[in-house]
Amino acid sequence: MRKILEIPLDEARPDQDAILETQGIPSGKELTEDVKALLERAIDLFLEFSKPKVAISDISIPGFEALYKGEGLNEQDTPLDEIITKADDLALFAVTIGERVSEEIDRLFKANEFALGSMLDSVASAGTDKAADTAESRYFDLLSEKGRITSSKGVLRFSPGYCGWHMSGQEKLFEFLRPEDIGISLLESYLMKPLKSISGVLVAGDKDIFVFDDSYPFCSECRSRSCHKRIRTLLKESRSDKKKGVM
Amino acid sequence: MDILKEISVRLQQGDDERVCELTRQAVEKKVPPRAILDEGLIGGMNIIGERYKAHEIFLPQVLLAAKAMYAGTDVLRPLFVKEGMPAIGKVVIGSVQGDLHDIGKNLVGIMLKGAGFEVIDLGNDVPPERFVETAEKEDAAVIGISALLTTTMPVMKRTVDLLEEKGLRTKIRTIIGGAPISEEFAKQIGADAYGYDSTNAVESVKRLIMANESD
Numbered sequence: 001m002r003k004i005l006e007i008p009l010d011e012a013r014p015d016q017d018a019i020l021e022t023q024g025i026p027s028g029k030e031l032t033e034d035v036k037a038l039l040e041r042a043i044d045l046f047l048e049f050s051k052p053k054v055a056i057s058d059i060s061i062p063g064f065e066a067l068y069k070g071e072g073l074n075e076q077d078t079p080l081d082e083i084i085t086k087a088d089d090l091a092l093f094a095v096t097i098g099e100r101v102s103e104e105i106d107r108l109f110k111a112n113e114f115a116l117g118s119m120l121d122s123v124a125s126a127g128t129d130k131a132a133d134t135a136e137s138r139y140f141d142l143l144s145e146k147g148r149i150t151s152s153k154g155v156l157r158f159s160p161g162y163c164g165w166h167m168s169g170q171e172k173l174f175e176f177l178r179p180e181d182i183g184i185s186l187l188e189s190y191l192m193k194p195l196k197s198i199s200g201v202l203v204a205g206d207k208d209i210f211v212f213d214d215s216y217p218f219c220s221e222c223r224s225r226s227c228h229k230r231i232r233t234l235l236k237e238s239r240s241d242k243k244k245g246v247m
Numbered sequence: 248m249d250i251l252k253e254i255s256v257r258l259q260q261g262d263d264e265r266v267c268e269l270t271r272q273a274v275e276k277k278v279p280p281r282a283i284l285d286e287g288l289i290g291g292m293n294i295i296g297e298r299y300k301a302h303e304i305f306l307p308q309v310l311l312a313a314k315a316m317y318a319g320t321d322v323l324r325p326l327f328v329k330e331g332m333p334a335i336g337k338v339v340i341g342s343v344q345g346d347l348h349d350i351g352k353n354l355v356g357i358m359l360k361g362a363g364f365e366v367i368d369l370g371n372d373v374p375p376e377r378f379v380e381t382a383e384k385e386d387a388a389v390i391g392i393s394a395l396l397t398t399t400m401p402v403m404k405r406t407v408d409l410l411e412e413k414g415l416r417t418k419i420r421t422i423i424g425g426a427p428i429s430e431e432f433a434k435q436i437g438a439d440a441y442g443y444d445s446t447n448a449v450e451s452v453k454r455l456i457m458a459n460e461s462d
């Protein structure tokens with residue numbers, strides 16, 4: 001199966017806390033009127049300029065194991081090494097919200113509208129993450145239609161550049177998935193264009209296969225530590241709850 | 248209220264229109280442009296920088312104040328045509344070759360300008376030769392390089408190496424930053440400093456310039 005889907009904008013609209021985190025504003029902090037106004041305008045611009053799309057393509061476990069080896073540069077021991085052997089199904093994915101938002105951010109900075117430009121950048125980054133959450137939900141639904149998954153199971157994503165998966169993994173991922181069809185290209189530096197894009201693998205299986213310690217040697221250099229939050233969310237919510245939360 | 252104090256206060260409130268107006272009034276009243284710049288505009292931005300560092304205010308307020316500062320400096324610029332806008336040092340910044348992400352570098356540039364530096368922003372995907380040639384031509388004291396991904400980090404080393412080859416390593420200092428960069432990596436490639444965020448970047452660049460002056 002290979003699917004290209006447009007993600008409805010309301011499903012990519014990020015939560016306020018996720019946006020403010022990138023602005024360095026702690027969750028629960030009372031916002032001043034000027035910051036509230038900036039946030040609202042930035043969300044409007046995000047809704048005006050983004051076009052979230054996802055490409056999803058099934059891949060067999062042996063197929064992924066070969067792809068995951070990439071250029072042989074992964075860390076020696078990674079969470080995915082073990083998780084994929086216990087997975088039921090796997091799919092490669094890439095999401096993007098498109099180039100227009102980045103162009104608008106650039107324009108705002110050039111016009112000295114730094115606060116709005118920076119806020120839009122945060123909305124766009126959090127929106128891309130939210131679009132990747134939606135890719136997980138879509139994959140769950142696709143598997144559910146085929147009777148291959150039940151609500152006691154879950155889907156979690158992993159990306160090159162995280163958790164010991166070397167960035168050079170992008171090359172084989174792109175060869176297989178061909179996200180050029182949704183407008184994403186890969187530069188020599190393995191950076192994706194548009195900037196606001198995320199690639200990786202969607203892993204479906206029992207929820208407990210995703211429980212792992214963040215004590216790998218490379219975790220000490222990880223700035224995001226997003227595993228905690230994502231695993232916690234997966235363990236807490238059933239898929240249908242998660243979809244409700246997205247609306 | 249003294250007009251310079253008022254400029255500083257309005258700037259801290261991010262009131263760009265009022266800062267622009269007050270700067271004009273100060274010029275008309277023959278307040279020396281250098282005093283308007285140092286005490287009104289940069290003075291206000293320094294207070295903003297301190298409050299940001301102390302977590303009393305957040306990034307959006309800093310950036311609103313920066314816009315107000317730019318509005319004021321635009322009024323002053325024509326008055327410095329002959330000798331050029333006064334600056335405490337010149338910094339060439341850009342995102343490393345292969346990198347299209349420039350938000351981090353932009354924020355650093357804004358804070359450096361706010362602190363009174365002249366900033367030459369080369370944009371993104373900047374090859375080492377361009378960093379070095381520009382710094383040499385513009386007689387800049389510091390080159391600042393930003394990276395989003397680890398894969399572009401080796402190109403940062405090429406910039407430091409190029410300065411070495413040209414015998415410019417002690418004249419032009421280097422500072423690097425970005426999400427995957429660490430102090431350790433900066434040391435490893437021979438960069439003179441690492442900046443964790445934009446406030447830290449300003450402090451480090453000031454230190455580099457002071458070290459150069461005392462050499």
Ligand code: B12
Binds near residue numbers: 190198426
């Ligand atoms: C938001 C984010 C994203 C966003 C958007 C990225 C963007 N900036 O547009 C999205 C969700 C799209 C994304 C995608 C990806 N991301 Co990302 N992302 C982040 C995150 C959480 C924050 C980056 C950010 O924008 N911060 C806000 C800006 C303002 O900060 P900044 O650029 O770092 O700049 C500040 C400082 O670094 C410093 N600074 C910056 N430049 C300079 C220069 C000088 C001279 C100085 C002194 C200081 C300085 O001052 C700035 C202001 O405070 C970081 C982790 C983190 N917490 O840093 C990961 C991170 C950068 N991402 C990472 C990865 C791997 C990816 C992906 C490759 C994942 C994937 N496979 O899809 C993709 C790549 C996207 C692409 N186009 O190729 C990794 C990179 C690690 C690596 N191995 O290189 C990081 C570090 C997370 C991790 N694993 O720890 N990402």
Ligand code: SF4
Binds near residue numbers: 162213215218225
């Ligand atoms: S801390 Fe970072 S690298 Fe380690 S498992 Fe969590 S997300 Fe992955």
